[in-house]
Amino acid sequence: MNVNEIFADLKKYIERHRELYGDELIVEYASLPKSSELTMTLKPQEISAMKQPVIKIDALPTLEELKATVSGCKKCELCKTRTQTVFGSGNPKADLMFVGEAPGADEDEQGLPFVGRAGQLLTKMIEEERSLGIPRETVYIANILKCRPPGNRKPNTDEIEQCEPYLITQIELIKPKIICALGLTAANTLLRNTLSMTAMRGKTFDYHGVPLVVTYHPAALLRNPNWKKPAWEDMLLLKKMLEDLKK
Template sequence: MAMVNDEYEKMLQAFALAKNFLRQQVELGFDEVYTQVKTKKPTAKKEDGPVPTGLSDFYHEIKNCKKCHLYRTRTNFVFGVGNPEANLMLIGEAPGKEEDLQGEPFVGAAGKLLDRMLAAINFSREDVFIANILKCRPPENRDPRPDEIETCKPYLLEQIKLIQPKIICALGRISAQVLLQTKSALGQLRGEFHDFNGIKFLVTYHPAALLRYQQYKRPAWEDLKLLRKEYDKLKILAG
């Protein structure tokens, strides 16, 4: 009898998980379900290159940076967060108010949406590494200025070098344009993979834009599915 109860309990838990997942999809505005959901964490392995041990050293090296005037108004330097050996790196533009207060990227409303977007394609924050082009918040959340980008960008490039991701996903127009060195609109850049120094590079909408504009949710969902598909393909290639 106890065994029957255990099985029943497991079934209820599975239903609850499925219900929660579907509710998240509806909240996100995604009108279909990603069908390759697995309960195990992705196990994609790096094929070559040393294990990056230098990321923490690099953080300590740059955490007190004063190379541009943004250090004067920051509360916290926002290095980035996640798996230092991630095969997927997400890159936004700059910390906002909450990120500046907490010292972590994507922790406000947009960050919560990003977590749900990741969960919708079976990733968690621990699977990926999240960073921004700028490590300090521009006042009033204005767009980063070209001189600030030029000064701070080498830090991001070094992070990419240390992490060696297989895929980069740019969140929003600014990180896409900065890294691809283009002025093309986000609508033209999204929906296909680009090359960034030999790394597959996808562009999609910034979660903050998805919170404001419902019409971007459908194409964002298409981008997420593309991202997951490519990630799984690389995982199979890596054996």
Template sequence: MSESDRRLRRAAAQRLESLSAAGVRQISKRRVARPDVVEAAMEIGATRATDNSGGTVVAKSLAVLQQEVAACTRCELLSQQRTQTVFGVGNPQARLCFLGEAPGADEDRQGEPFVGRAGQLLTKIIEACTLKREDVYILNVLKCRPPGNRNPLPDEVHNCRGYLNRQLELIKPEFICCLGSVAAQTLLETDTTIGRLRGKFHDYRGIPVMCTYHPAYLLRNPSAKRDVWDDMKRLMRELGIELE
């Protein structure tokens, strides 16, 4: 077996594992790893960064904003209790952003969003979509961990909203995926439940937004994985990737 064949086998095995974690139990053999699907996925992570020299400028601007966030004390309680702020991670020119609600204990320790159990599941979902974490950009509404992992308070969301808006203005994603009710309701400025928001596209300043359940919810309710996968298929279709 050639090295190329071994790489293909490893990639196929990893994709099957990611599909299973994402809740996909049946797949069509003829649509897995199609060349056009692979090419579309590669374009999502690479085209804007390689073809646009502005990527370095965006990264530097994000770094400046990250320093501003790190010095923020607008929420006295959160700024006193945090280990560090959790700004965001990924491709600064990503076509797709995943938006969560707030850091948890693992994220507070490591300074990176979605690294705990819910984050590991999100990674599997991203990989099931034939992408990698470094192809997309992952961020939260809040940049500090709320005590006890409680939901963010309205004042906390308000204090962080400007940072979120500026992040998205710099990245200029073509699509945003909101994970959970806090992210969706904050970005879209609505009190509509996530159950009613998911499954269709919404608008944020001209950017299409897909809302779906938070990975932490999926850990408690595995049966909802099918709904999330349906949402991902709709989203990926708009990005040029057909998933089974």
């Protein structure tokens, strides 16, 4: 085994460890990918210190009005480095809403969520017959943060506290029947917990009155195709939940 193969194995181990156990684990080595590619979840003390958002809305805006507000938002430092905000896209009356962590470079450039390679994989997960099997346009897709953290670093607590109320208002307006959190960071942030992916998958949580399930972030699936099978199982769970709504 050459040195590159050893590092490839080590990277695979670290990524698997992170998804399974959710531990804070920092690795720095020149031959490994950028630290942003190994982004870990928030530390437990950061999560427990995060305030639950309290939304006081006398009259709900429309989705378009909210989008306009977000596009001019300067509530956190990310407004200085974004190209544009990424509000969300899809069916404004969707039964199913996917929520990721934050926009990446492609999303920041195009102003739309999940449009890069990870987004293409998400589209497959949604549309493939043996998976969820519904058109992407029928669901709504958004992120917790509406602006890209520089270098795709993980969101900090201030950014989450400032931005999450926009997501909650989006949910109030769209009224999804089911939310699917994409990735460990999004799930831990929304649920204010430090559970591992293994502990959360296949279970239903509550997020502001809406049932929430958890699956892998498509970017994690690109890094580790071994997680595709469980992710596809998660899509089948969502499919069943959607079917149950019709009964």
